[in-house]
Amino acid sequence: MKTLHKYLVWQILVSLLMTVAVFTFVVLLFNVLKEILPLLVSGQVRLGLVLKAIGLLIPFAVVYALPMGFITATLLVFGRFSADQELTAARASGVSLLSLVSPVVLLSLLCCGLSAWFNMELGPRSRVAYVNLKHELGASLMNVQFAEGRPIFDFPNYIIYVGKNRGGDLEDVRVSVFENATNCVLWLHAPKGRLELDEKKKEMFLHLFGPRSLSQKGWISGFQEWTSANLYPTNNGSAGKYQPKVSDMTFWELREKLRDLEQINLPTEGAGSPAEVRARLREAETERDKQAEQVRVELHRQIAFSFACFGFTLVGIPLGIRVHRRETNVGIAIALGLVVVYYAFIMLGGSLSARPELFPHLIVWLPNFIFQAVGGVLLWRANRGI
Numbered sequence: 141m142k143t144l145h146k147y148l149v150w151q152i153l154v155s156l157l158m159t160v161a162v163f164t165f166v167v168l169l170f171n172v173l174k175e176i177l178p179l180l181v182s183g184q185v186r187l188g189l190v191l192k193a194i195g196l197l198i199p200f201a202v203v204y205a206l207p208m209g210f211i212t213a214t215l216l217v218f219g220r221f222s223a224d225q226e227l228t229a230a231r232a233s234g235v236s237l238l239s240l241v242s243p244v245v246l247l248s249l250l251c252c253g254l255s256a257w258f259n260m261e262l263g264p265r266s267r268v269a270y271v272n273l274k275h276e277l278g279a280s281l282m283n284v285q286f287a288e289g290r291p292i293f294d295f296p297n298y299i300i301y302v303g304k305n306r307g308g309d310l311e312d313v314r315v316s317v318f319e320n321a322t323n324c325v326l327w328l329h330a331p332k333g334r335l336e337l338d339e340k341k342k343e344m345f346l347h348l349f350g351p352r353s354l355s356q357k358g359w360i361s362g363f364q365e366w367t368s369a370n371l372y373p374t375n376n377g378s379a380g381k382y383q384p385k386v387s388d389m390t391f392w393e394l395r396e397k398l399r400d401l402e403q404i405n406l407p408t409e410g411a412g413s414p415a416e417v418r419a420r421l422r423e424a425e426t427e428r429d430k431q432a433e434q435v436r437v438e439l440h441r442q443i444a445f446s447f448a449c450f451g452f453t454l455v456g457i458p459l460g461i462r463v464h465r466r467e468t469n470v471g472i473a474i475a476l477g478l479v480v481v482y483y484a485f486i487m488l489g490g491s492l493s494a495r496p497e498l499f500p501h502l503i504v505w506l507p508n509f510i511f512q513a514v515g516g517v518l519l520w521r522a523n524r525g526i
Contacts, residue, residue, distance in 0.1 A: 141235065141239070144230060144235065144240060145240075145242075145243045148217065148221070148240070148241070148243065148244055149243050149244065149247060151217045151221075152213050152214065152217050152244055152247060153247075155212070155213035155216050155217055156209050156210060156213040156251075158213075159208070159209035159210075159212040159213050159216075160202065160205045160206055160208075160209035162209075163201075163204070163205035163208045163209050163212075164198060164201045164202055164205040166205075167201035167204055167205055168194065168197055168198065168201050171197055172194060172197075189273070192273065193270060193273055193274075196266045196267075196269050196270035196273065197266070197267075197270055198266070199258055199262045199263050199265075199266040200263045200266050200267045200270070202258050202263070203255070203258045203259055203263040203445075206251065206254065206255050206258065206449065207255065207445070207448035207449050207452055207479070207482075208475065208476075208479050210248060210251055210448075210449045210452055210453065210456075211449075211452035211453070211455070211456045211475045211478060211479065212471060212472055212475040214244070214452065214453055214456030214457055214460060215456045215459060215460040215463070215471035215472075215474055215475050216460070216471040216472075217460065218456070218457050218460030218461050219460040219461075219463050219470070219471050221460070221461075222460065222461045222463075227240075227461060231525075236523060237461075237519070237522055237523040238519070238523050241457050241519075244453060244457065245450075245453055245454075248449045248450045248452075248453035249449075249450060251449040252446055252447050252448075252449050252450050253446075255445070255446045255448065255449055256442075256443075256446035259391075259442045259443075259445055259446050260390060260391035260442045260443070260446070261390050261391065264384065264388050264389055264390045264393075265390060267384075267388045268384045268388050271384075271388070288302055288303065288304055288305050289302075289303065297317060297318045297319070298315060298316065298317060298318070299315070299316040299318070300313070300314070300315050300316075300346070301313070301314040301315075302333075308334060308335040308336070309332075309333075309334055310332065310333035310334060310335065311331065311332055311333075312331065313328075313329070313330045313331075313332070313333040313346075313348055314327070314328065314329050315327070315328040315329075315346070315348070316328075326353060327353070328348060328351045328352070328353055329351060329352050330348035330349055330350055330351035330352070331349070331350055332348075332349045332350065333346060333347055333348045333349060334346075334347045334349075335347075386434055386435055386438050387438060389438070391439065391442055391443075394435055394438055394439045394442070395439065397435050398432060398435045398436060398439060401428060401431055401432040401435065402432060429496045430493075430494050430496060432496075433493055433494070433495075433496035433500065433501065434493040434494070436501040437489055437490060437492075437493040437500050437501045437504065438490075439501070440489075440501040440502070440504050440505065441486060441489065441490070441504045444486075444504045444505045444507075444508055445486065445504075447508050448482065448507075448508070448511075450508075450512065451482075451507070451508050451510075451511030451512045451515060452478070452482075452511065453515070454511065454512055454514075454515025454516055454518075454519055455478065455511050455514060455515035455518065456475075456478075456515075457515075457519060457522070458515070458518035458519050458521070458522040459474060459518065461522050462518075462522070478511075481507070482507040482511065485503060485504065485506050485507040485510075486504055486507065488500075488503055489501065489502075489503035489504035490504075
């Protein structure tokens with residue numbers, strides 16, 4: 141038994157390291173191509189800073205790569221174990237499947253603890269450090285972000301098009317200004333413009349010279365000699381330090397924010413009739429509940445997602461035995477399908493965070509319950525040879 145246990149655990153660990161490395165590379169690739177590679181190619185940033193940025197992204201990528209790697213490793217190892225008739229030989233020796241896979245299940249629980257550390261602490265902190273590094277590189281990012289001849293969506297409430305960019309001196313600048321992210325309230329066009337960066341506050345300003353404005357009232361020409369907008373404002377006067385979004389907060393920061401939201405005392409008096417005061421109070425309560433539910437969903441997501449390795453293991457072992465194939469591509473295809481199903485519930489809970497009456501923070505737990513229940517039944521059937 142010790143020999144079999146060591147053999148299976150070793151096979152799982154080797155496959156896990158390889159698959160996690162591959163999935164981490166895939167997750168990193170998109171961010172590197174989108175945000176980091178242009179800095180390196182432009183020659184505006186040292187290679188050391190680029191490597192530091194990639195290093196800060198690795199823990200954030202491992203959050204997703206570790207569960208994906210574990211289910212892929214489980215499917216591959218037990219698929220080969222079954223196809224090579226090693227499982228048949230173990231059963232002929234009187235070894236039950238449950239006793240055979242017990243160290244693998246224990247390993248999955250250890251990976252759950254590791255995943256919790258990445259989910260709840262290391263991943264969010266690394267992501268915040270990465271965004272702060274981007275802010276520090278604002279001068280270099282400025283020209284990279286303002287690429288010529290394509291719309292730029294990198295700034296909240298603005299879509300910007302630049303015809304030419306000559307080291308911050310712009311030509312043929314078009315700006316769409318949005319309200320509530322979807323309602324375009326103003327459109328500006330200027331023959332020339334300039335980008336300026338406040339190095340102290342890490343704020344980016346776009347200056348337009350001789351702009352024309354189109355609003356709901358029609359065209360307005362020459363309404364100013366120039367106009368300017370702060371595209372990259374600091375948060376709460378924090379001198380360029382990134383104040384993390386809910387999705388970038390650690391577990392303890394989320395708990396503190398949720399407690400602060402729940403302790404907000406809403407005013408019960410104000411100007412207007414009693415009916416108007418009650419209406420404003422209901423609106424304020426609704427907004428507070430939405431903000432609290434968004435935090436609650438992220439809090440539960442971090443905890444629930446930490447148990448993904450366990451559920452994936454319970455499903456992966458019997459599926460690998462049933463598939464009975466040595467081919468790597470088959471195992472990877474099945475793993476990706478299961479991962480898509482799992483993440484669909486996570487995304488559904490996040491998309492419903494503005495609907496507290498639907499309890500979206502409980503939806504993120506559904507894939508764990510489903511995978512563990514189905515995996516437990518499949519494992520029991522496989523142990524009985526059904």
